[in-house]
Amino acid sequence: MTPAKIAPRAQARNADQMVELLKQAATRQLILNGFAGLSIQRIVSEAGVSKGALFHHFPTKNHLIAAAFGDLLRTFEQELSNLGCRLRKGEIGRTAFVRHVVETFASDMFIGSMEIALAIRVEPDLSELVADSVNVWRAGLNAFWTDTFALDLPPEEARTHWAMASNLLRGHAFTSTFGVEPDAREKFILAFEQLILSKAAIKKAANPT
Amino acid sequence: MTPAKIAPRAQARNADQMVELLKQAATRQLILNGFAGLSIQRIVSEAGVSKGALFHHFPTKNHLIAAAFGDLLRTFEQELSNLGCRLRKGEIGRTAFVRHVVETFASDMFIGSMEIALAIRVEPDLSELVADSVNVWRAGLNAFWTDTFALDLPPEEARTHWAMASNLLRGHAFTSTFGVEPDAREKFILAFEQLILSKAAIKKAANPT
């Protein structure tokens, strides 16, 4: 008889789980090594699977990155929406709300997504793959503000105001990557609240629980 | 006699010019292909010189990137400072000033520098090489605001206010990479002027020419 051989690696059989595993591995490696350091080899090592498995589910690297990026944007949108709901229900105050929102934007995951977003401008293939996700994110981000606050301004001015709010958060997140002084975050939170939210009324939740 | 051979490539002999050439080639390739696509091969092709020449002047790729990044930051600082001077001398109005400042932040070169800035968080070597340039830029950016405008606020609050201004510009620049709606830039300019500069007085130039 042929001598016993080392058993080949077992092959899991759950496509959805594999896709999820790959997207999460990509996200972790993005945070760890940045967009420039995001390689297929690193992703499969992180996920503990083969390149063949990866390319079975995603035709190109860009497809995987786009899928992971789309998940990231949906996660942020969900987090923000939740924060808005909690504020409207009175579960948190306005300052705490701002603090949480700022933390979402200054998170490793958001910074990672910013890297992808900037890289997109020179990668037409990737840009096309993420176009829908970006549009949904933009609309969701605007809705987050308008669902949460009422502002006594004409619609176009209100839209610009909330775009400013989002840009301020992005700018702060960007600057946070170099580290912030100990109390600069807290100062930003208060200044943001004053500058952006002082004239905005919190909408009451339809059904406060 | 040995038959005529193709003459070896002529070797220019001007170190300063070569260094400048390499930094500018790196910057152009950064704008064209992003940080992830910024390779030695692309830089030397862009510059029309050899890798040997590059590595004679810069010990590693990161040294070149850091040098080019430092130049970029100094260029932005100079541009902004000039705009501030022109405003103070009455050569341009406040709205035009804001428009020019916004254009500086939304420029390809600034976006390229943002890519480097984000990548730095996962590259300790590069981070160390650019630390001084970043500190100088930060101080220069704050001085740009405080040299140009007087604000009736305590120093700490003024500092936070101007940090908000810069972050707003960064956030807008970031969002601009996806393209902006036709009049969104103009709306941003007006809203910025209203939100950030409405309570700031333009300092008069010491010697209006």
Added chain:
DNA sequence: ATCAACATACCAACTGGTCGGTTTGTCAAG
């Protein structure tokens, strides 16, 4: 003659894939 400046060939490692083989789960037929 000397050395900084520059060129070119070479290197090991890595890149995003491709490809042939193996494994696994499902289904239908007996």
Added chain:
DNA sequence: CTTGACAAACCGACCAGTTGGTATGTTGAT
């Protein structure tokens, strides 16, 4: 229940090209 067929899922070896350098030789200015 068993068996065989099938295709999705997965593996790992292979591929051509690229990466950031290194080593050696040549050139040009003094």
